[in-house]
Amino acid sequence: QVQLVESGGGLVQAGGSLRLSCAASGRTFSSIGIGWFRQAPGKEREFVAAISGGGDTTYVSGPVKGRFTISRDNSKNTVYLQMNRLKQDDTAVYQCAATTNYYSTNGRRYEYWGQGTQVTVSS
Secondary structure (H helix, E strand, O other): EOOOOOOEEEEOOOOOOEEEEEEEEEEOOHHHHEEEEEEEOOOOOOEEEOOOOOOOOEEEEEHOOEEEEEEEEEOOOEEEEEEEEOOOOOOEEEEEEOOOOOOOHHHHHHHHEEOEEEEEEEE
8 A cells, every 4th residue: 555645736937846746655665656647627637757666767748848857765755746847738736646567657557646736837
């Protein structure tokens, strides 16, 4: 069992930055891959970024590549999503998820999910 808690969301102007955190408990943290997903109103859930348990492999989706960075600190059982140059299209609920697979871009391969944190980007 893995418990995930996201934090760091909020309201920011376009062009600004936010850093989301995903704190995990319940299992050896370095053994689980973590992904970030987002869902905007009226849209399907979208993969954003993922990182392997050891942090040696990361993947960021096309729409956020060059603006978002995923990282982890296994000593703090936390994964971060640094979001820079935010756009209104980035407005969504952001959720982190955990997988016992190496890591994945497919949400169906994630066994545990956090509650999500709202990110709103204003013009």
